[in-house]
Amino acid sequence: GDSVTQMEGPVTLSEEAFLTINCTYTATGYPSLFWYVQYPGEGLQLLLKATKADDKGSNKGFEATYRKETTSFHLEKGSVQVSDSAVYFCALSGNDYKLSFGAGTTVTVRA
C-alpha cells in the first residue's frame, strides 16, 4: 500500500539557518504529495502541495519538488524563524483521496 517515510527528528536549528526535511514515498500510480504543518495546540494546516512530477510547491518561504525518479518530496527553507517551530508532516494522496502521512518531524528554531 501507499506509505511515506520522513526524516526522524527532532531537529533543532538557530534562527536564519537552512532547513531540510527529507521525505520519500511508496505508491502505485501518480499520487499527489503534500506537506502539512501542525503548530502547538492547533490542527494540521496545508503548507504546500504538488500534483505531478517536477512540480514545485511553495508557500511561506518553504519549497518542495516532486521527484518521481527518486520518489522524494523534500521540504526546504532557506532561512528559518522562531515562528517556524512546529511539527511537519509529509503526506500523499492517491485516487481514493485519503491521505497517508509520515510520522512527522518536530522542528525547533532557537532565537
Add this chain to the structure above:
Amino acid sequence: ETGVTQSPTHLIKTRGQQVTLRCSSQSGHNTVSWYQQALGQGPQFIFQYYREEENGRGNFPPRFSGLQFPNYSSELNVNALELDDSALYLCASSLALDEKLFFGSGTQLSVL
C-alpha cells in the same frame, strides 16, 4: 466563514466504554474525513463520508463507526474502548472530493 470545529476538545473514558466525537465541517463542505493520531505518530485515516455515505475506510475495526448528517456535520463513534484508542482524533472537511482538507484542532481522547 467558520472553520472546522470539533467537540469536545478533551475526553477521558475507561476501557470498555463507548464514546461519540463530533465535527462541524467548514461552510460549504460536503465531505468529512476522520483521522486518528497517536502520540508521536502521523495521522491514520479512519474513514471518509461524502454526502452522508461512507466513501472509503482505513484499517480500523468495525467498532469504529461514523455518521454524516444532512447539514454535513459528522460523528465518530467508538465502542468497547481499548487503551490503544487513546489518541488525538482529527476531523477534516473538504469541498466534494477535492484533495484540499481543512482540519479541526482535534479531540484528545484518553482511555484509562
